[in-house]
Amino acid sequence: MNAEIRPIRTPAEQGLSGELKNLPSSGGARIVALREAAAKAFNDNGLPHRRVEEWKYTDLRTLMREALPVSSPAQSAQVEAHARLLIDTGARRLVIANGAVVPELSDLADLESGLTIQPLATALAAGGDLIARLGTLEPGRYDAALALNTALAADGVAISVAPGAVIERPIHVAHVFSGKAAASFARNLVVLGAGASLTYAESFEGPEGVAYQVNSATEFVVADEASLDLVRVQEEGANALHLSTLLFEVGKAVKLNAFTFTSGAAVTRTSLYARLNGADSAVSFNGAILLKDRQHADSTLFVDHQTTGCESRELFKHVLDDSSRGVFQGKIVVRQPAQKTDGRMMSRALLLGDDAEMDNKPELEIFADDVACGHGATCGAIDDDLLFYLRARGIPLKEAQSLLVQAFVGEAIETVANDELRDALVERAEAWLKARA
Amino acid sequence: MAMLDIDNLHAKIEGEDGKEILKGLSLKVNPGEVHAIMGPNGSGKSTLSYILAGKDDYEVTEGTVTLNGEDLLDMEIDERAAKGVFLAFQYPIEVPGVATMTFLRSALNAQRKKRGEEEISTPDFLRLVREKAAGLGISQDMLKRGVNVGFSGGEKKRAEILQMAILEPKIAILDETDSGLDIDALKIVSEGVNALRSPERGMIVITHYQRLLNHIVPDFVHVMHKGRIVRSGGKELALELEANGYAEYQQDAA
Numbered sequence: 001m002n003a004e005i006r007p008i009r010t011p012a013e014q015g016l017s018g019e020l021k022n023l024p025s026s027g028g029a030r031i032v033a034l035r036e037a038a039a040k041a042f043n044d045n046g047l048p049h050r051r052v053e054e055w056k057y058t059d060l061r062t063l064m065r066e067a068l069p070v071s072s073p074a075q076s077a078q079v080e081a082h083a084r085l086l087i088d089t090g091a092r093r094l095v096i097a098n099g100a101v102v103p104e105l106s107d108l109a110d111l112e113s114g115l116t117i118q119p120l121a122t123a124l125a126a127g128g129d130l131i132a133r134l135g136t137l138e139p140g141r142y143d144a145a146l147a148l149n150t151a152l153a154a155d156g157v158a159i160s161v162a163p164g165a166v167i168e169r170p171i172h173v174a175h176v177f178s179g180k181a182a183a184s185f186a187r188n189l190v191v192l193g194a195g196a197s198l199t200y201a202e203s204f205e206g207p208e209g210v211a212y213q214v215n216s217a218t219e220f221v222v223a224d225e226a227s228l229d230l231v232r233v234q235e236e237g238a239n240a241l242h243l244s245t246l247l248f249e250v251g252k253a254v255k256l257n258a259f260t261f262t263s264g265a266a267v268t269r270t271s272l273y274a275r276l277n278g279a280d281s282a283v284s285f286n287g288a289i290l291l292k293d294r295q296h297a298d299s300t301l302f303v304d305h306q307t308t309g310c311e312s313r314e315l316f317k318h319v320l321d322d323s324s325r326g327v328f329q330g331k332i333v334v335r336q337p338a339q340k341t342d343g344r345m346m347s348r349a350l351l352l353g354d355d356a357e358m359d360n361k362p363e364l365e366i367f368a369d370d371v372a373c374g375h376g377a378t379c380g381a382i383d384d385d386l387l388f389y390l391r392a393r394g395i396p397l398k399e400a401q402s403l404l405v406q407a408f409v410g411e412a413i414e415t416v417a418n419d420e421l422r423d424a425l426v427e428r429a430e431a432w433l434k435a436r437a
Numbered sequence: 438m439a440m441l442d443i444d445n446l447h448a449k450i451e452g453e454d455g456k457e458i459l460k461g462l463s464l465k466v467n468p469g470e471v472h473a474i475m476g477p478n479g480s481g482k483s484t485l486s487y488i489l490a491g492k493d494d495y496e497v498t499e500g501t502v503t504l505n506g507e508d509l510l511d512m513e514i515d516e517r518a519a520k521g522v523f524l525a526f527q528y529p530i531e532v533p534g535v536a537t538m539t540f541l542r543s544a545l546n547a548q549r550k551k552r553g554e555e556e557i558s559t560p561d562f563l564r565l566v567r568e569k570a571a572g573l574g575i576s577q578d579m580l581k582r583g584v585n586v587g588f589s590g591g592e593k594k595r596a597e598i599l600q601m602a603i604l605e606p607k608i609a610i611l612d613e614t615d616s617g618l619d620i621d622a623l624k625i626v627s628e629g630v631n632a633l634r635s636p637e638r639g640m641i642v643i644t645h646y647q648r649l650l651n652h653i654v655p656d657f658v659h660v661m662h663k664g665r666i667v668r669s670g671g672k673e674l675a676l677e678l679e680a681n682g683y684a685e686y687q688q689d690a691a
């Protein structure tokens with residue numbers, strides 16, 4: 001007799017379970033065991049729905065109508081045509097198409113001393129110290145997107161920066177989807193040794209009009225006194241489903257600044273898990289999310305302060321046109337030993353469309369007594385008085401709106417330290433506004 | 438035909454039971470003339486200036502306003518600006534994140550575009566701003582900030598005059614540009630305004646203080662009370678008001 005009541009499995013869940021019967025076999029016993037455990041977790045728990053607290057506003061069971069077969073490699077000519085994001089930033093570029101590294105489009109020459117870059121597939125085949133870190137960062141709860149990624153991803157990039165190495169030139173991993181609707185999985189690992197420094201960018205793009213699915217996960221292991229700048233641009237095609245998971249393990253006195261720009265995909269879910277287990281680190285997780293039509297984007301953050309003296313900042317700016325929907329869920333946990341924690345979380349939304357919707361769910365869970373934590377959320381239309389002031393000087397309505405929206409998201413984009421990447425982000429925001437006008 | 442012709446203007450606050458604020462106001466401004474409007478707090482001076490600029494918090498229920506014969510009330514806000522209407526705000530607002538230079542340039546080019554003129558070149562624009570800013574004692578540092586962001590009250594008023602100098606309107610409405618200015622700033626701003634006096638340009642100067650009118654000498658002075666012009670005269674009327682206040686009009690109205 002089975003007492004457990006399980007919901008009826010959806011076609012997507014059934015399809016995914018089918019895909020999970022053929023797990024990649026690379027990477028040795030530990031990795032194979034990880035994949036099998038992840039597949040089992042998915043088969044047991046399925047896709048999350050609105051009664052699962054962390055997925056309350058993004059009911060993946062409903063939103064993901066079908067499972068697509070895992071994608072096959074793309075033609076590099078097609079890929080090149082799509083890979084245009086962040087192209088002029090001077091960054092070292094690696095291209096991942098449909099979840100697999102494209103060597104002929106990836107610049108692996110003249111690596112700076114202390115920098116190692118390998119396709120994950122190569123690293124898995126070779127084994128070694130770096131691969132020993134893969135899969136060691138855990139959200140601490142079942143996460144369907146991550147489970148599917150762990151089970152099915154066979155490639156991605158594995159990067160390590162040796163202790164003390166300062167890599168000036170940013171690394172840009174361009175994820176491109178091309179071809180017929182399919183599901184692509186990429187897994188990346190970025191390990192920074194003590195005192196190392198890196199700027200890492202990732203971008204996501206693909207064709208309009210194809211209902212493809214992208215599931216990306218990246219683990220960042222940031223050792224003591226290291227410095228990481230992460231810049232992400234997600235401009236998937238308008239019919240795509242995009243799932244991203246970012247996992248951070250942060251040592252002591254680390255400087256970490258992560259920024260995500262999102263304007264693509266029909267449905268986006270970005271889950272971010274950061275564990276601060278070294279003292280006196282300063283981290284920030286910021287985002288600018290620009291949506292239109294019926295786009296839906298969910299940013300869910302979980303920042304876990306485990307020890308003393310860390311500062312965390314979150315600033316998320318949503319611009320919502322038409323009947324789009326933005327979701328921000330931010331949870332800051334301050335464990336009992338994490339005295340002197342300074343945590344501040346802010347979510348601001350600008351509603352341009354009459355039917356646009358923003359859901360904010362900030363949460364603080366504080367077990368320490370000597371902390372300064374706060375959160376805030378605002379949501380509203382463009383200020384009429386500001387609009388009037390600009391228009392009274394002769395600036396037409398749409399242009400005035402654009403200037404004010406740019407100013408609004410600019411506050412978040414400004415947090416990006418690298419000049420070229422920041423300029424590229426400003427340009428992406430301008431392009432979005434231009435398309436609107 | 439007057440350049441700006443306001444005839445029997447009635448206006449109320451937008452909405453069901455919006456209060457009537459302008460109650461039959463008439464005023465003609467010809468090119469080259471400077472008109473001062475004085476009047477007690479709440480008499481509707483700022484409301485008049487907002488209605489001319491096109492703010493949509495108000496509803497015109499009766500009367501007309503024409504600019505060079507065209508129906509001003511029928512135009513969009515930015516269209517009015519392109520036709521030459523400029524309002525120096527009583528309370529200029531801060532626009533964080535929009536750089537002053539971007540703002541000035543967008544405004545100037547938008548107006549030029551609407552008038553079918555060419556956009557200004559970057560060097561010409563920079564030269565223009567530098568020259569006008571220097572005359573008004575506006576530092577390069579202020580120009581680097583967001584529009585009015587962190588400006589003192591007096592600096593905001595000066596920045597309004599800078600905008601006016603750059604946009605070269607046909608009809609300028611200065612709403613209490615003198616309030617909040619120290620003695621030196623009042624001189625600088627007045628000189629800035631006087632430099633813009635021209636046979637082609639009309640001005641409406643709203644003020645509470647006769648002092649300003651020593652610097653910007655008006656051709657006409659009007660007293661506004663309860664939404665109407667109740668008396669008009671020459672510049673000596675300002676001196677009379679300074680001496681006697683508005684008691685006479687309050688009684689009339691009661």
Ligand SMILES: Nc1ncnc2c1ncn2[C@@H]1O[C@H](COP(=O)(O)OP(=O)(O)OP(=O)(O)O)[C@@H](O)[C@H]1O
Pocket residue numbers: 450458476477478479480481482483484485494527
């Ligand atoms: N948007 C509004 N909503 C409600 N009342 C308004 C609004 N705008 C103006 N009023 C009212 O209309 C009247 C006229 O206001 P206005 O600001 O035009 O006066 P003013 O002559 O400029 O006064 P001051 O000399 O104090 O600047 C006041 O009673 C004011 O409270």
Ligand SMILES: [Mg+2]
Pocket residue numbers: 482483484527612
């Ligand atoms: Mg006023």
